[in-house]
Amino acid sequence: MSDDAVYAYQKDALTGHRPTWKMGAKGDGQPGASAHGAPDPDGMRDPFGFTAEMGGAFRADRPEPDGRIVRTTERRAxxxxxxxxxxxxxxxxxxxxxxxxLHHPDANGGDRSSEDRLRSVIQAYNSLKQAGFC
Incomplete structure (x- = not known):
């Protein structure tokens, strides 16, 4: 064997003699194309053409939510x-x-019973403020 043949065999042995592709390429080096040559709108590799069988859309078309997304923390607040x-x-x-x-100790004549409620209101407002609600 020549030196080039030995080098090629050793390099191929690193991957167990299986085919490999460059990172970021879709088999033939064309981003956005599947291995069978058809353009892939989702940017994913589909060597068996399943997306073409499904009409070209792999993901279900979901409408975008209109308005803001309310998470559990904001909902509780x-x-x-x-x-x-x-x-x-x-x-x-x-x-x-x-x-x-209403719950401030000065407004309640020094009554500390509503102090916990005041803390929770302040914390709720701060979480809403941080989330961009106000």
């Missing part, structure tokens, strides 16, 4: 403040101010 999921930033801020005035 809105419930704690007694607001609806569709509350506007001005409503959230007004409700926060009203609850702080």
């Amino acid at each position: 809105l419930e704690l403040m007694g607001l609806e999921m569709s509350a506007e930033p001005a409503e959230i801020k007004a409700r926060y101010k009203a609850l702080v005035k």
